[in-house]
Amino acid sequence: MSTFEERKAGFLAIELDGAGYQNLATAVLAAESAGFHAATFKDTPEAGRTNALQRAAFAGPVTRTIAVVPEVDTVYTEPFHVSTQLASLDYVSGGRAGWIATAAVSPEAAAAVGRSFVEGDALAQEAAASIEVSRRLWDSWEDDAVIRDVATGRYIDVDKLHYADFETPADFAGTAYSVKGPSIIPRPLQGQLPVLAAVSLVGEGLVPVDAVDAVLVSAPTPELLAAEVRDARARLGSSVAIIAELDVLLDSRGQAAASRVVTSHDSGIARFVGTAAVLTELLAPLLQEADGVRLHPAVLDVELEELSRLVLPELRRRGLLRAPIQDGTFRDVLGLAPAENRYSTTAAAPVAAGK
């Protein structure tokens, strides 16, 4: 990650939940054409919403450049399955996968899988454990473990496979568990998928900063976002990318954005309501303070059209957007170095964190 001073251009992500599953291919292609760097997929319980990771997987093969980043819960899911599914997403997207690790605060989610309800600090513990399991499993095959050596008849070099042997820490609030490994799929194409989490989950006593690659930061109003970003940077240091969250509702085809506000707004994310030009002026400094901004369109089709016609071209013209990287990885978008394998038998020194 480059330092704050060096950064000139940021990246833009768009939340594609509004596309549902029927218009997914069209929507993700439109987002890619518009120049968005990443598409994200929500997974909180809501009638009609299909599994986020599968929507991301569907989007993988129809696109070329845009990263596909689903939310996947860490509390009521099986860490072993989550790790395999995300590694698989990396394969089907050609190394463009990421993970927004969420921690569901939901008695309903607990009841659905017959587990006891988790809240408070225990949420971050569950998240930290799940992320650690995934990271260990992703490293459990070294990059060159598949050797296909005809002379010895060996498809893999067993010395390059490792048991994850994960155990929840002694002070774990939830039910303790262990995971053996190795993974059932070779190391993901990116080595380690970038892991994103809400800033509220990350920090001392929560999910360790070095367990995540980026945090999602929100504020009560658009105007306060830059200050929140600076706060997060001060608290977490410069090793983590900061992504500012913004709801957008734009004037469109002669209709004022304000007149389109129909539902009450309770996403917990600052909402911008206004013209594309004013949004551009808001985003310009934000893309320099933060590493990236994630936009949550109020109505996907409407907002996406305005964004791609008016906002992204202008930001690009001003040199504020990173150029999309053809055939690049999500790590490339975030400016992350190639992920060293903690178990690597050839690496000079063992790497402590999974990044």
Next chain:
Amino acid sequence: MTRDIFQPSGQIQFGIFFQGVNSGTIWKAPQAGSQTDFESFRHIAQTAERGKFAAFFLGEGLRLREHLGRPHALDVVGRPDAQTMLAALAAVTKNIGLVATQNTTYNDPADLAHRLQSLDLISGGRAAWNIVTTDNAWTGANFRRGGYLDHADRYKHAEAFVETAKRIWDSWETPTGPARPVLHEGQHYTVDVTPRLPRSAQYRPVLFQAGDSPDGRDFAARQADVIFSAHPKFDDAVEFRRDIVARSIAAGRGANAVQIMPASEFILGATDQEAQEKKAWVRSLQIGPQQAIAYLEQFWGRELSSYDPDGSLPEIDPVVEETSETRGSGFHGAKARQLADQWRAEAKDKGLSIRQFVTSKTARIDATFTGSYTTVADHLAEYARVGAVDGFNISPWLIPTGLDEIVNHLVPELQERGVYPTEYRGTTLRENLGLETPVRSEEPAHA
């Protein structure tokens, strides 16, 4: 037509089983491609769709197979999560069914039901679940639950699981909801969920079952639409059909309610002789010298590397009483000493070396159709005529081009004989298999 008399359809269909483990897929040939790259999966799925295959299957193994305490090194290994891969393939195919093998012990019913229904909706009604019941503690070491299920309980557990899943899928009264909550309180888990999704174009995912014990067959007769069977040889297939028809009728379903698609392998050529030569070549690549020894080591429980693969079976006895599950269900629980005696006698009788013997045990001997395109097509037409099976689930021995000759040469021969579809019947897997729309599952009285 009575529900109690089986009526052959006169047709067969194909499915493709993309193997990610075992020695059936050869990797040593120069033509062998990647087992993990998306392009391999795309090529196979699109070739199958060109050949009007009904379904694309992915297997599942939730722990790497081991050999003498370490991951097994000799066969292809390492495969993507089935549903994630199938969701991606849904984007690049239009008609082919997408079948995910998923086990009932290390999944949560509400989560798995939601994911399968998501796949069904995303694919426009093409999803299926191949229900398996892996239950060992060795696999359980990868999961929060650990190994908590007795082998004897695996189908009881599976049945409660599948019933719960069906109620989840059936919970939307109308296309827009709302859902009725689904409750299940069982010995091993409780579920209390308000389902989120409407029905798909095929109402709910098609159910496949792959398990062969009497309990497994009864379970299939009660719950499944299709059995992924292990009985492809003609007489055996006819007998298996008879058994399943009897079990289906006993379960209160019609004689034609459950379809059968055995696992199979095809080795084809322009002539019978060419196919036979190809078979020898395929077999030599499936079971090399190291694999032959390793296979015996699994049953002997000790290193046998000093034995000559082209010599006779080891005279020393196994050090284990029972084989463990570490190489998958096929190896699980065999009586090692008894087996070793039996095998030594058999190999001596037939004059087989270690390598020849292991090849005869492993290489889907019963499941292989070898011959020219016309010979094999004639043979398959006979299966269709008597209704021995509804189709074959083909494991290609080569990735990614292993279906090419089947689709280019065998399928047209079958179409000429009028026993294989020339077009997809519809857009959903259920339509393409000719299955009836399921009846809505009943709410249990206590719920």
